[in-house]
Amino acid sequence: xxxxxxxxxxxxxxxxxxxxxxxxxxxxxGEIFGFLGPNxxxxxxxxxxxxxxxxxxxxxxxLRGVDPLRKHAEALTSVGYSPELPNIQTFMSPREVxxxxxxxxxxxxxIQTEVDRVLEDVGILQYGDTKVGKLSKGMVxxxxxxxxxxxxxxxxxxxxxxxxxxxxxxxxLRETFREFARNGGTILMSSHMMSEVEDLCSSVGLIxxxxxxxxxxxxxxxxxxxxxxxxxxEARGLSAGTIEALHKIDGVIGIEAISGGVEIKVKHGVEAxxxxxxxxxxxxxxxxxxxxxxxxxEKAYIExxxxxxxxxx
Amino acid sequence: xxxxxxLLDTVPYYIFATSGSSLxxxxxxxxxxxxxxxxxxxxxxxxxAILVAAGAMSEEYxxxxxxxxxxxxxxxxxxxVGKFLGGYLLLSxxxxxxxxxxxxxxxxxxGAQADLATLPVVVxxxxxxxxxxxxxxxxxxxxxxxxxxxxxxxxxxxVASQIVGTYLSIAxxxxxxxxxxxxxxxxxxxxxxSLPPQYEQSVLPSVAGRIFELLLGPASGVPSEAVAAFLxxxxxxxxxxxxxxxxxWADVSRRVS
Numbered sequence: 001x002x003x004x005x006x007x008x009x010x011x012x013x014x015x016x017x018x019x020x021x022x023x024x025x026x027x028x029x030g031e032i033f034g035f036l037g038p039n040x041x042x043x044x045x046x047x048x049x050x051x052x053x054x055x056x057x058x059x060x061x062x063l064r065g066v067d068p069l070r071k072h073a074e075a076l077t078s079v080g081y082s083p084e085l086p087n088i089q090t091f092m093s094p095r096e097v098x099x100x101x102x103x104x105x106x107x108x109x110x111i112q113t114e115v116d117r118v119l120e121d122v123g124i125l126q127y128g129d130t131k132v133g134k135l136s137k138g139m140v141x142x143x144x145x146x147x148x149x150x151x152x153x154x155x156x157x158x159x160x161x162x163x164x165x166x167x168x169x170x171x172x173l174r175e176t177f178r179e180f181a182r183n184g185g186t187i188l189m190s191s192h193m194m195s196e197v198e199d200l201c202s203s204v205g206l207i208x209x210x211x212x213x214x215x216x217x218x219x220x221x222x223x224x225x226x227x228x229x230x231x232x233x234e235a236r237g238l239s240a241g242t243i244e245a246l247h248k249i250d251g252v253i254g255i256e257a258i259s260g261g262v263e264i265k266v267k268h269g270v271e272a273x274x275x276x277x278x279x280x281x282x283x284x285x286x287x288x289x290x291x292x293x294x295x296x297x298e299k300a301y302i303e304x305x306x307x308x309x310x311x312x313x
Numbered sequence: 314x315x316x317x318x319x320l321l322d323t324v325p326y327y328i329f330a331t332s333g334s335s336l337x338x339x340x341x342x343x344x345x346x347x348x349x350x351x352x353x354x355x356x357x358x359x360x361x362a363i364l365v366a367a368g369a370m371s372e373e374y375x376x377x378x379x380x381x382x383x384x385x386x387x388x389x390x391x392x393x394v395g396k397f398l399g400g401y402l403l404l405s406x407x408x409x410x411x412x413x414x415x416x417x418x419x420x421x422x423x424g425a426q427a428d429l430a431t432l433p434v435v436v437x438x439x440x441x442x443x444x445x446x447x448x449x450x451x452x453x454x455x456x457x458x459x460x461x462x463x464x465x466x467x468x469x470x471x472v473a474s475q476i477v478g479t480y481l482s483i484a485x486x487x488x489x490x491x492x493x494x495x496x497x498x499x500x501x502x503x504x505x506x507s508l509p510p511q512y513e514q515s516v517l518p519s520v521a522g523r524i525f526e527l528l529l530g531p532a533s534g535v536p537s538e539a540v541a542a543f544l545x546x547x548x549x550x551x552x553x554x555x556x557x558x559x560x561x562w563a564d565v566s567r568r569v570s
């Protein structure tokens with residue numbers, strides 16, 4: 001088995017009184033890893049250690065199997081980075097920015113084609129010659145992602161890549177990232193947009209107060225933190241007896257009354273909706289909708305932070 | 314900066330040629346070009362050096378471009394050397410421009426100039442001497458990572474060195490105590506400012522001597538050419554070593570929001 005593309009091995013960073021870590025996780029080739037955590041939790045610090053911009057106080061960080069501090073150029077070869085605050089010169093056009101980025105990574109031939117390819121990938125080809133200062137925040141964010149993607153890197157490190165994007169821009173980048181991963185690329189992205197992470201990422205990591213609380217799939221995190229999946233039921237005429245009877249369905253852990261129906265917690269991975277629907281209709285109540293809970297990752301995230309991390313560990 | 318250098322190199326010649334030419338003996342006319350090269354060097358070019366150097370690294374941190382560039386397969390050594398040499402090349406071109414403009418202006422206002430064969434070497438000596446304040450300001454820019462603070466600290470160093478130098482000269486003149494002149498020898502402004510005039514003084518005829526007396530001031534407390542060149546090199550090596558060591562060890566600063 002090949003070494004992980006990204007590896008944190010007990011990495012610690014100490015800033016005065018503040019300590020991040022020890023952080024221990026890895027990201028394999030082809031994964032889209034969502035790095036979650038509240039502001040100031042240490043996500044950006046971990047990203048900076050990964051890119052060799054910050055020196056770990058203890059432990060090791062490896063990028064493509066290489067220490068990014070000792071062999072910086074080797075580790076960063078074929079790695080693209082989009083920072084949280086795009087640091088792009090406003091007097092340049094996107095094409096000029098990308099030509100410069102291509103030169104910085106040593107691209108010598110086919111630069112124009114490559115520049116147009118990444119502009120198209122992020123959906124701003126038509127703005128290629130507009131000065132960056134005249135672009136919207138979302139366009140600049142897409143340009144930041146484009147400069148990370150120049151030269152067809154194998155790994156993308158993206159700090160809040162969806163920030164400031166409109167829905168169309170978000171959808172466009174989502175597809176671009178999926179295509180990138182389908183082609184064997186690896187992505188580590190930090191984000192506060194839980195719905196995006198849930199939809200896009202094949203695995204997630206949750207960091208809080210400098211400690212990595214969880215690493216696994218979004219579904220696993222939901223299961224671990226919330227204790228199961230949620231099923232939303234909207235129904236008219238649900239009696240107390242029916243609700244009590246729902247408890248007996250295999251896999252049902254708990255039931256909470258909500259406006260217009262009930263929210264049923266079921267064991268992670270158990271499909272209990274057919275049995276629930278059957279029981280409700282047989283009770284004589286009118287079933288309006290039944291669906292798995294939405295924004296579960298967001299709920300799990302909030303619950304994990306509310307519990308001080310204990311539920312995620 | 315280029316416009317300012319152009320004005321500095323032409324306006325004084327124009328003023329002296331039109332209203333103050335009687336102050337200058339005609340025998341000195343063929344050598345007035347040297348005044349335009351050396352006079353700005355004692356202070357103005359030193360400020361140009363710190364203006365270029367203090368922001369070379371710090372402005373990259375402030376704009377966040379250092380973070381972006383160093384997240385690419387670019388080694389820290391390449392980045393450091395690139396920033397240093399880029400800034401130093403710019404400064405060298407400005408010194409060269411100063412030399413060319415003052416020579417042209419001197420020729421235009423005072424007629425044909427003599428011994429211009431020494432011009433390339435004196436420009437090179439100025440470029441070498443300017444490395445002192447350039448490297449110190451570069452180091453301060455890297456250490457404090459804020460361009461405005463680096464400018465202030467570097468400027469304060471120049472001004473303080475100049476003032477201390479004046480007091481030491483006065484103290485020496487009044488007491489004759491060589492301690493004062495020895496200290497004066499090691500001041501950065503003394504070292505950086507004395508090397509080019511000393512070189513020209515050694516190669517130009519004595520008729521140009523009055524110009525050097527005015528530029529150099531009292532001969533006391535001025536190191537020999539060899540000592541000055543060596544000490545400029547020491548300042549350079551120490552400052553660049555400190556900057557490089559700190560740059561290699563410290564985290565890359567984040568953008569100033």
